């Protein structure tokens with residue numbers, strides 16, 4: 001068990017909690033309560049009862065994390081029976097299997113049975129592995145969602161994009177440009193899950209009709225722009241294939257990467273877009289930055305990094321109405337860039353401020369340099385926003401999640417139709 005990371009143990013504790021085996025703190029330590037929960041889980045899943053996280057136990061837990069199981073139709077099965085057998089509900093099965101006729105089940109075919117819990121965890125560090133796992137689970141559960149990748153990170157991770165809706169009003173939301181602001185990824189993923197669940201029943205969220213949104217808008221969401229950086233912040237250099245010694249050196253010799261914002265080339269992705277980039281490079285020296293590091297280094301040219309390039313390419317490829325970039329520094333919404341934004345930006349910004357309770361930033365323009373929303377406003381003269389969702393030292397503690405979600409649920413609905 002020695003080589004299982006603390007974040008993985010938290011992931012397991014969080015799942016055992018969802019399944020009803022574990023009711024204690026999600027602390028990443030394997031102590032008595034966790035061992036008891038593992039034993040009970042093993043017992044109910046016909047595994048050897050060891051209380052240890054051996055490979056077959058971990059595999060079984062990983063299966064559950066996707067939030068669904070496969071069931072082969074047997075003689076006499078009804079969806080109601082199947083739902084009961086797996087302790088879930090019929091509408092989830094119908095949603096996940098749009099091509100299965102509930103009144104004419106074909107013996108021997110396999111159907112997806114979503115388990116009766118939400119799959120995006122909001123009480124643990126949200127690693128790239130959790131993201132992949134959630135994407136797999138959501139794609140099975142909600143086949144109307146579209147998933148793909150807009151590129152690869154420096155270290156070879158996918159830059160996933162999830163698409164909601166098929167309307168003509170196109171918007172882009174993204175999170176985790178900055179590695180230690182990874183809490184913005186589960187924010188977007190949770191919102192996708194809630195939206196999809198309600199949409200599958202043609203319901204409303206906060207008075208917003210999800211079917212109307214689906215038909216009016218297309219929402220492209222890139223929940224983790226900087227997956228290598230997120231990996232570094234949560235698990236250190238262990239799962240990174242790039243030069244680990246070099247990374248630690250750039251991190252001022254520190255093996256704890258909590259202050260790290262950059263990608264693993266040591267480039268601050270939100271200082272790597274072509275908007276005042278040259279001006280920014282002058283400032284960089286004043287900040288004492290002279291090369292790759294945890295933050296504020298703008299790279300050797302705009303879009304030098306595969307992550308910022310992929311984000312810019314996606315944005316160029318679509319005729320968008322607006323974009324949102326999620327960050328965490330101060331509960332404030334940035335909306336202007338050198339006064340180049342269209343007039344409506346202020347009105348939309350005020351509406352977002354009202355919906356979220358965040359402050360709309362003053363018109364002080366000194367802070368804007370080479371960021372995604374700056375570049376978007378400069379190049380497209382359309383409304384672009386940086387939404388800073390929290391206060392305190394990064395990475396924000398995960399127990400701020402519920403409040404952050406509460407503040408942003410309506411804003412995320414609104415942004416697709418305003």
Ligand SMILES: [Zn+2]
Nearest residue numbers: 178181327328
């Ligand atoms: Zn940021």
